Amino acid sequence: MSSSTIQVTDSSELSAQTTSRLVLQMARRDIATLFRTPWIIISRSLAFIIQLFVFAYLISGLVISYPDYFRYYAVGAVVSTVASISFIIGYDIFEEAEEGLLDYLLTLPIPRREFIIGRALGGAVRAMIYTIPMFVIVAVLENFANPLSLIGAVLDLFLIAFGVTGLSITVAVSVRSANRFDVVLALLELAVTRASTALYPLNFLPAYVKVFAPFSPVTFAADSARAALTGLGLDVLGLVGLLAFVAIFLGLGATFYFRRLEGGVYA
Amino acid sequence: MIGFDKAGKRFGTLDAVKEFSMTIKDEEILGLLGPNGAGKTTLMLMMGTVYRPTSGKISVNGLDVVQHPNDVRKMIGIAFQDPRVDGILGAFDVLNWHLKMTTNLDKAERETRVEKVLKAVDLWEARNKRTWLMSGGMRKKVEDCKVLAQRPKIAVFDEPTAFLDVPSRLLMWKMIRELRDEGSTVIVATNMMDEAERLSDRVAIVNLGRLVAIDTPEQLKSKTKGGEVLELTLGDGQECPTDLLTQFSEVQDVTQESNKVTIYLSGGRLLLPKIVETLTNRGVKIDSVHLKEVTLEDVFLNYTGHRLE
Numbered sequence: 250m251s252s253s254t255i256q257v258t259d260s261s262e263l264s265a266q267t268t269s270r271l272v273l274q275m276a277r278r279d280i281a282t283l284f285r286t287p288w289i290i291i292s293r294s295l296a297f298i299i300q301l302f303v304f305a306y307l308i309s310g311l312v313i314s315y316p317d318y319f320r321y322y323a324v325g326a327v328v329s330t331v332a333s334i335s336f337i338i339g340y341d342i343f344e345e346a347e348e349g350l351l352d353y354l355l356t357l358p359i360p361r362r363e364f365i366i367g368r369a370l371g372g373a374v375r376a377m378i379y380t381i382p383m384f385v386i387v388a389v390l391e392n393f394a395n396p397l398s399l400i401g402a403v404l405d406l407f408l409i410a411f412g413v414t415g416l417s418i419t420v421a422v423s424v425r426s427a428n429r430f431d432v433v434l435a436l437l438e439l440a441v442t443r444a445s446t447a448l449y450p451l452n453f454l455p456a457y458v459k460v461f462a463p464f465s466p467v468t469f470a471a472d473s474a475r476a477a478l479t480g481l482g483l484d485v486l487g488l489v490g491l492l493a494f495v496a497i498f499l500g501l502g503a504t505f506y507f508r509r510l511e512g513g514v515y516a
Numbered sequence: 517m518i519g520f521d522k523a524g525k526r527f528g529t530l531d532a533v534k535e536f537s538m539t540i541k542d543e544e545i546l547g548l549l550g551p552n553g554a555g556k557t558t559l560m561l562m563m564g565t566v567y568r569p570t571s572g573k574i575s576v577n578g579l580d581v582v583q584h585p586n587d588v589r590k591m592i593g594i595a596f597q598d599p600r601v602d603g604i605l606g607a608f609d610v611l612n613w614h615l616k617m618t619t620n621l622d623k624a625e626r627e628t629r630v631e632k633v634l635k636a637v638d639l640w641e642a643r644n645k646r647t648w649l650m651s652g653g654m655r656k657k658v659e660d661c662k663v664l665a666q667r668p669k670i671a672v673f674d675e676p677t678a679f680l681d682v683p684s685r686l687l688m689w690k691m692i693r694e695l696r697d698e699g700s701t702v703i704v705a706t707n708m709m710d711e712a713e714r715l716s717d718r719v720a721i722v723n724l725g726r727l728v729a730i731d732t733p734e735q736l737k738s739k740t741k742g743g744e745v746l747e748l749t750l751g752d753g754q755e756c757p758t759d760l761l762t763q764f765s766e767v768q769d770v771t772q773e774s775n776k777v778t779i780y781l782s783g784g785r786l787l788l789p790k791i792v793e794t795l796t797n798r799g800v801k802i803d804s805v806h807l808k809e810v811t812l813e814d815v816f817l818n819y820t821g822h823r824l825e
Contacts (some may be wrong), residue, residue, distance in 0.1 A: 274616055278602075285604050353600035355566045358589040359619045 271359040276374060277366025279338065283375050290379055294370075297383045315450055324402075324478060325386045325447035328409060328471040331380040332447075335410040336438045338372030343430055346421075365418065365503045372414035375406055388504075390424060393478045401477030408491040409470035413441070415498030422506045447471040451466030466494040517541055518563065518670065518701065522572035524559050524725075532558040533725040536572070536801075540703065543694050547716030548705040548811065555725035556705040557597065560640045560672050563703075576670065593618065593668035597675040599659035599704075603648030607639050607658045610647060614662045633665040636691065637684070652679040657688075664691055671695055674705045679783065689715050709812045720813065721819055728819045737810045740818045745780040745810055748786065751801030760794055767791075771817070775803075 301323060309319035343476065345351040359367070369371055384406065393399060420437060424430040444458050445465035454462055473487030517713045525533045533555040542732040548556045551686050561567045561806040563574055563584040574581045576588045586664060601610045615621055633653065637657045647655055656679045663671045672708040673692065677685040693717060694701045694800075706712050712719050713733045750756065756777045758770045766787050768780040781787060789808060795802060 271617060274613075278613065282602075282604065348600075350595070350600050350602070351599060352561065352566050353594070353596060356564045356592065356594045358586055359617070360586050414779060 259371065268360060268363050272363045272367040272370065273356075275359060275364060276371035279341070279371025280367060280378065283378060284340075290382065293334075293379060294382045294386075297326065297330065298386065301386070306514050315453070320391050320479075323391060323450055324475050325471045326382050327387055327455050327469060328352075328378060328406065328474055329442040329445070329447040330383060331376050331406050331410050332413050332467050332470070333438055334376040334379045335372060335413035336417045336434060336435055337376070338368060338414045339421035339430075339434055342368065342418060342421040344425070361506075363373070364502055366499070367444050369411060369414040369499055369502065372417070373407060373410035376410040376414070377403075380406060380410075386479075391478070395480070397505060398477045398480065401483065402432065402474040405474040405477065405487070405491065408488075408495055409466055412466055412491065412494040412498050415495065415500075416441075418502035418510040419498055422502070437491045439467060442467050445471065464490075466491060469494070517577065518703075519575045520559070520563075520572070521574070523559075523562060523569045523574050524571035525555075525562055525567055526570045531725055533562070533569075534783065536727055538720055538724070538727050538730060540701060541718075542701055543696060544717040545692065545702040545704060545715055547712035547719040548703060548722055549707070549709070549712040549816065550705075550722035551707055551721050552733065554722045556722055557674055558703060558725075559722070560674060562589075563670075564592050564672065565589055565655055566595070569784065573796060584731055588721075590618075591669040591671060592667040593663040593670070594662040594672040595660045595674060595676060597649070597678065599655040601647045601655065601658055601662075606644040606646055607634060607650075607654075607661070608643040610658055611661055611665050615665060618666050631666050633661045636664075637661060653681065653684065656680060657684065660691075667695065667698065668698065669700060670703070671700045672703045672705075674700065674796075675707070676704060677708070681736060685711075709816075714811050721816055723820045729815070733812060734811065736815045740780065740787060740815045743810055744781045744789065745804040745808055745814050746781055747808070748777040748779070748802055749804040750775045750777060750793075751803055752802050756795070757798055760798065761791060764790070769818070771821070773822070778814070779823050780814070780818070 255356070305319055305322040305326070309317075309322065310320040342351070345354070355361075356365075360441065384403070387393070388399065393402075414439070417434065421430065424433055444461050445467035446454070446462055446468075447467045451459060451462060467515050468491035469484075469487040473484035473491065476482060476484040476487070520536050520538045523533060523536045524531065536555075536559065549560065550556050558567060562569050563576065563581065565588050568582055574590060579587050581588050597684050605613070608630055611633065612626055615626045615629065619626070632644055637660075639654060639657055639661070642650070642654065647658055654678075660673060660676050663673065671692075676692065677688050680688060689711075692704065693704055693733070696717075704711070704715055706715075716733065718730060718732050719736060721728040721736075729739075731739070738801065745763070752775060754775060756772050758768065758772070761767050761770050761779060764787055766781050768782055770780075771778045779791065788805070792802060792805060
């Protein structure tokens, strides 16, 4: 290291850095972790294939009162998978806070709100990358070929992923005990994905689930994706519900995160 | 210039830092010397905008850390005491990502800079080894290298040579001095006396979240009651008759911790036989006698009343 070759960084030079570039860098960091463990994508995809071709195939043969239950289940399984995987970002953030890595990230020259958006975006894109192979399998299997329908369904998947990352971040920064955090997030994941119409039509659900299921964000995403893929058109209610879910939890997550970070309560 | 004006940080009912006022000059190496839990890390994290002060003000180059946190972050690089690196990444990727976030360097410039710093600390061959597989010393070097590669206006190192062997410590000191020479203001938190003394232009002694003293190591030592220290080890259970010793004009102060007596002298080298004789005549059993120059350890003891451990 010689003083003649390396200069001290001028802060005015840094001000030219666009915040959006840093948001993307933050998101890329979360996405990159996925590619360092490609076996997880492979094993998840294999598990999905087995679930589809064994469980869903068998059950759809048994379900006679609902036409083409296999197709219903296949689309819903993709939606509930993307939602489940989106919860991982909360675990990441909780772990980073415990290990102290979060303190380092907070010293980086990125505004807090953009930092949080970057994390949520990274978590959502990571979940999408996980799920896309499964989505392709279902699209090929069920012959979903209309580009607009496919784009609509991918948008639904992305919105549910983005909203769930916000929800997961909110929980991660609201619960302090590691054990409580694990339990709360696991229960929440179960409630959001199972108390929905992702895997079972509303009429088949038990009465106590039927009350909540229509308001589940996974229901919005699954119904909207099915409508798009099967040519029923745009499910406006579903899309509005999803957008509200994203706005609420990303906003809440950001607010809670911001407060806890600024308070230094991770110390 | 960095200014702390009655800054404080409270966690629950604990005052980690209280009424802390201090100015750090441009392009100096300031050593923050204090025991574990003294508040050094909290001070640095407040300055680095990670923690918001609960009272007082902190400004960095004229910018208030609460009002302009992101502008402050652009000027600062912090190397933590415990390495804060993604374990799944290798050293090269850790540093490259850090530079992506903190500088405007293009890919080639970043890679050149990372290569240079990793070669300098002898980590180039291990650049792709995941950091969680590295030894404590290697991981610590990677942590320090983040700031050494970044070359920020304000560089903060928390215990920069913890876990490092002697040659690596000397090398790290040299690289930190180079950073200062290039125009960075450097803050080094340490609980190692020799590090504070040999590396710092000025030393700030911190204890229980408060600033105890700040000056150059030489000034701190010269201000410390004379220029020599006589250390006596007494027999078990022996008490030192302090009043007998302070009657000598050369004796500035006497402290006793269990059977260790520290006598601060000014030009009192010739007084040694007299002191020993006086104590012996009083029936005090002396096991050992050691006369030495004042060190920062004595300064710390003098200001805080206890040793730095």
